[in-house]
Amino acid sequence: MISTTSFTSLSPPPPPSTTASHPPPSVDRFAFLLDNSRSITRLLQTHASLLRHGFHDHPILNFKLQRSYAALGRLDYSVALFRRTPRPNVFFWTSLIHAHAQSGLHDQALLYYAEMLTQGVDPNCFTFSTVLKVCSLEPGRALHCQAIKLGFDSDLYVRTGLVDVYARARDVWSAQHLFDTMPERSLVSLTAMITCYAKHGKVDEARALFDRMGDRDVVCWNVMIDGYAQHGMPNESLFLFRKMLAAKVRPNEVTVLAVLSACGQIGALESGRWLHTYMANNRIQINVHVGTALIDMYSKCGSLEDARLVFDRIRDKDVIAWNTMIVGYAMHGFSQDALQLFNEMCRIGYQPTDITFIGVLSACAHAGLVSQGQEFFGLMKDEYGIKLKVEHYGCMVNLLSRAGHLEEAYELIKNMDINPDPVLWGTLLGACRLHGNAALGEEIAEFLVSQDLANSGTYILLSNIYAASGNWDGVAKVRTLMKESGIQKEPGCSSIEVNNKIHEFLAGDKRHPKSKQIYKMLEEINDWLKANGYTPQTDIVLHDLGERQKEQSLEVHSEKLAIAFGLISTKPGTTIRVVKNLRVCPDCHAVTKLISKITGRKIVMRDRNRFHHFENGSCSCGDYW
Template sequence: MSSPATFPGSTGPKSAHSSPHRLTLSPPPLPLGPQAIATHIDRSVSTPRRLLELHGAAIRSGHHLHPIVNFKLQRSYSSIGRPDLSLSLFRLTPDPNIFLWSSIIHAHALHGLHHAALLLFSQMLSSPSSPPPNAFTFSSALKASPINLGRALHSLSLKRSLLADTYVATALLDMYARGADVSSARKLFDKMPARSIVSYTAMVTCYAKDGNLELARQVFDEMPERDTVCWNALMDGYMQHSRPNDALILFRSMLKCGMKPNEVTILSVLATVSQLGSLDTGKWAHSYAKSSRIPFTVRLCTTLIDMYCKCGSLQDACSVFNSIQDKDVVAWNSMIVGYAMHGKSREALRFFSEMSKAKVQPTDITFIGVLNACSHAGLVKEGREFFSSMEKDHGIEPKIEHYGCIVDLLGRAGLVEEAYDLVRNMGIKPDPVLWGSLLASCRLHKNMSLGEKIADLLLNNGLSNSGTFVLLSNLYAALGKWEEVARIRRLMKESGIQKEPGCTSIEVDRTVYEFVAGDLSHPMSKEIYVMLEELNELLRDRGYVSQTELVLHDLEEPEKQQVLAVHSEKLAICFGLISTEPGTTIKIFKNLRVCRDCHTVTKLVSKITGRKIVMRDRSRFHHFVDGSCSCGDYW
């Protein structure tokens, strides 16, 4: 619980937030009565200095404990982000009434101080001199309640006949939604005698969090009226469950309905755009935020940086970064991670150095970005030093993600045995992702004995996932052990595990098109395959030979060549070539890691066509220019 703070005109120790100028505050004209002071307080919420002046005036005039003045002061201190001052004033109040109790509980719940809010509620219930809680008290306490305690409050609200109150019922519904108890939320929703926008939105949120987007949309469509919050809730649901196209369609519908987006809407749209890699749509959203005069907070600017990095425009990301006046660690992290993602490792490390000079303390996310930068460039010495400095110089204990980065760095550099020893001896239990990274390194450097040992460990301990099975198939296919490849596929089928299908998208004229291997669904398929054949002839003239060892099927050589020829990346590039002006940069986005054959082909295509091709795969960006890639064939 917070300790009492010091107010103007009072004695005692200064609080950590005391104003250094409080002795020179000029009081308002006196004398002022309680009603006048209360009116002035209402008008001074946005100016903390004026609020302190009025509090001082109230103390000098003896009205500071008047119920109306006291209530207004407590609420105003909370509204400027000082619930500690609200609490100190509350503690000085003799026999607080129900409004003061409810207000102080609400203030703490609103500011995320859930433990303090619930402790106050408990004190209220246990004190014989306190008034009984009303509907507003219950709804405030429920905002701070985890689901187990919330169920107890549900029972208590029934005993006190408060469940019929719309605020209490809606707060309960929101509590069940936060706790992912869909069944209880729906039962409560169906029994509500009157449903508000807030209760509808809570039900939409509940279904969306649970991944049942069809029912979320059904409740959304049933709403008699909608506000920005409910649009945001459904949009966020689509985004969180990897349905970015549906999120953007919903956003366009929102605009057509005349609903004005807020900062939360734009944040959701930008996150959706980041998933799609749709730079044009991201720029449009940025421009819309400007024209709508949505405040460019550090959070919004950081999300813009992340969007521009993931959509392939470091220049725009830097422009936004430079526009931020007070850069926090999240903004710095976004640039470090962005540069690492684009293979500009030295730039990422330079930003880390600049961040240190700016006296901004790094976080665990900072080191994930820095270690990834080292991994993508093969900077083994630097990576080891950064990993060692985390705990030694910054007091940051490495997490599983940091071990994953250093294992990836060592594995890519061919130090597979060292990486294996690190995994076995680290203080954290390795997860399947970490083992998978090591398994991929075994395949890359053809360390088959260690690869099989790791694969057996994963299979025998039930730690395998689709990625593990695919990597193991790769290992056996590289050895020509087709019976083992077939066995692994049977295991996948028996386990109900399905390989994630490869998909590549490309944006042309602000429309995103998706391709899978051998795709014939596009209206321009005929033209795409004509272009593909023309490119294949030019590639053969340049000495290109298909890397058929990458095909994980026991097929004849011509069939393997055909399988490689129709990979989704190649189809997307061909569509880009016939759909855009000569010289235009082609940007494609692959949901999986690009294969070596497609990487080789894309380098040659950039040379043959004179086009810059930017490819984002699951791991990073590749910038292909004049036959070379930014990754230096190290990825």
Template sequence: MASTTHFTTSTTIHNPSLPLPSTAHHGTHHLLSADRAALLIDKAKSVNQLLQIHAAILRHGLEQHPILNFKLQRSFSSLGRLDYSRSLFDRTHNPNVFSWTAIIHGYALHGRHQEAVVLYFQMLSNGVEPNAFTFSSILKACPPELGKALHSQVLKFGLDSDVYVRTALLDVYARGGDVVSACQLFNTMREKSVVSITAMITCYAKHGDLGEARVLFDGMEKRDVVCWNVMIDGYTQHGRPNESLDLFRQMLSVKVRPNEVTMISVLSACAQLGALELGRWLHSYIKNNGIQVNVHIGTALVDMYCKCGSLDDARVVFDGMINKDVVAWNSMIMGYAMHGFSQSALVLFSKMCAMGFSPTDITFIGVLNACSRAGLVTEGWTLFHSMKEQYGIEPKIEHYGCMVDLLGRAGQLVEAFELVKTMAIEPDHVLWSSLLSACRLHGNVTLGENIAEFLVSSGLADSGTFVLLSNIYAAVGNWKGVAKVRTMMKDSGVQKEPGCSSIEVNNKVHEFLSGDLKHPKCKDIYAMLEEMNGWLKAHGYTPQTDTVLHNIGDSEKEHALGVHSEKLAIAFGLISTQPGTAIKIVKNLRVCTDCHTATKLISKITGRKIVVRDRNRFHHFVDGSCSCGDYW
């Protein structure tokens, strides 16, 4: 058999309506076999190569060969030229199941699901019966609802026992959140492939059943990068970042090479923990292992650095990103807002708009938060009104929440309350809690009581609701009110979320609860705490005992304040790091006013920068001052 490895004839098809290459013989003395043509199609790396091969196929009279047509259609489609693929299909006389499947696969592959389904039913109407590859092609890419509808067709044609079809169906139900149906399919599969097990792990992990997902994962003999990613991302998405990072370390130890998806998940886990040192190591790993810093990785790095307290690093990554999209701009704007650098956030917003990017609803959450952090009421209203008037974006509950927070912090409680009452959307408990927080801040007991009673009666109250109301009562010395709130909490079965602070030292995250005695260096931590208390008193610090929500003596209140989780974390940071090193802490709740005052003084006494990320924002304590300007 003569072989031809290069073809000099090149014919370009500009669109499906133009004629395909001529079948005229060009006098070649070499005959091209179907087997040789099929091999060349499989090896083709570009559209131009495929066009040359196609021209040769036409010259040798093989244009109606079903396998070659199938391969050409599939190859053109996989190289992004669905138009060429469709042109071939439309010119095929009496296409068989392979040709139909190739074009259906092409449309499904490129997300044109409705057209793929239309073609499928056209195939049926032409009397062509689908095969297993037809179903596995269309099911892999189509939306869950369409996939479920096609399950009946699978059963009709007796293809439900095919391992590839069942795996594709399992993936459909997993993506659609139908855990029961996915389990039934999985449990009745005679042969379970890596793909099917990964699909089942995905089903469990996106719906929070990480225990079942991990059992399947641990039981796999061979694990590819996809199943590692699913498990790692499951832990990240469900707020279990430590387990996500532990699994990532295991992945590296067994020499599985992480990819872009892996890195985005573990960077998100670092962001949740505020683990800056580990985040920097991951950034170095990305650079040193040839993982491209595209817009997705770059945005994840910006988000990680912002949430880990290093705006400078975030901005360096942001400025170095090529082809930034609006998501990347949003991450940097949100970072500035989170850290209280409101003007920087607004300047960046203006620059983004000037460069032709259209802001999204997320963008406005960022800039409205920035206004709230700095009390920029006029600017906030202007931006809020521009959403619909200028950009056609209907405000969501989050945007109303930002405005209520902005007005409430600024002391405009009446305006905030009016906005809540006149909203086009039903206010949620987060928005009401924001208004309740403003009542605590400005001592409006009457409005606070009314809001709290409404939340309790409507079943929207959570632990934060009761704590805020307790704070309001305690601030005016109403201990009967505090006791009443405690009774309400007990009757409602709601427990106060314990304060927890974490600090990263030498790539390890250490967590502390209030009054914690479990740390191995507990004795040294409390010795430093005593030393800190001595420094504070020498500088005129007086514990703010009015913030303690217990009707106990002043000495007991002072002790309760002195062992707050962030103070324990600071003490550990002081004994575990070199003098002058910045201390970075993450807290799950809002920093109390006493800890805020104490941390300002500690930053001045020790000459240390202390960065605290609480539930709402970042506080940068430097030389006795805080970046929030005591407005938080």
């Protein structure tokens, strides 16, 4: 409990004598001074003067004083004053509850509310709307019943608070029922319901409500933009952000964080750079949170140079900023840079977190640093006391299996302290395909199917293993299993940003307005490749087709279409950046290396696992991916 001794020495003195030339300050004068106190020193002076002139028991001045102390960060003084107030009414209690809610002391705010009830003071609508902001589901339901009993449930602010309680508790049905029965709706209540929908993935419902709104403030725009970004719809997020700018609504830090996330998801580097410039021109502060989001965006969009520039300029970096830069280096396969930054971080005195080690272990995995990875894996528990998560095991399985230590990776999975997820099994299954271990691959796949853990990736990897060994009966068997289970292969999709617009391609896609030019460019690329002795890697095609048909299938992979579009749409020498939703296939990897050499272009490709920087016929991964 906060001590009340702060004011024990401030006993009220006897009223001062006054003269006609020096009349005492009035209640209105003190009220004005209290309302306009901008520092704790000035407020203390006003309080002392109030005591000297005998206004220590004035209810309005005491209320204003209590509220002013809380507003200036002296919650202890505010509580002390409250405890000295005889028979505080509902306004005093509500102010006390509000102050604790604003300070993030939610449990204390609820305790004061309960104490108020035991003192026989009934809440009003403002008390309800205040205390509802700090409620979880069960206290919220109890308050809902109490609001109905006291007749406050139809109040606009109380009902909005109840909608928010149910929304935060993921009870969408209750939130929607309350919202639908509101006699009138404010901007706040509309935003609360949109937030409820967006937070729980019902973005279509959120957008329908958003579109019906008349006035929209920045908070409402932010909720919708972030809702799209958080639920895998980054293109819609960026489109809505442009509409927000066109509507002359000024973005704030929350907007920026959501839009940077959307840019990072689809590799929209030009859009991200534009937003970075916009922030500088419109005085949006690049604090550690925004700076970290910029690092993440630039890393995911393939520009580590920009990411490092932002990192170096951030003042008062926290561990999250360091983690983001380390993960960025690891994602690009710049393993030594990631480990060097980790060592620097520890030398300065930052305590690594579980995310730090995900970055460090990923860096080791991408470079085949088995012994170093095992050493870091041990340090996590023994030196830093970090609890191992499935992501850390995933990094180690990737490290071991990529390096050919399949049995060791298999044993690690079987002896884990936590249940392995399908992604982790898929990592080992992919390594079985890479190293041609069909027996272990079949064993893993059968286990996943029997445990109902198989997904489309499981079946595709097993198909790859069979196809690589020419076992077309096995491929047919897998396809039958997929059909019977209703599982469809995730289509390969590649995207490229040109002139601030994202262009997406599927394998064999002919929907693009420049489709004829793209396929003409592909023919030209094929001529270049043949002239340089390229042989298509038809063994990776999962269909039992003729050799020429397999070659034609490889020629129209989505990443090749995206690269061809980049070549015809950008100036010579411009870096081409492609984002693919799946792992880049060996044939496309080999072809992209040759294209980079023939055209003199740098090509940066982000696939599901990592980044590849193709330049002058080589890849940054060293063909180890």
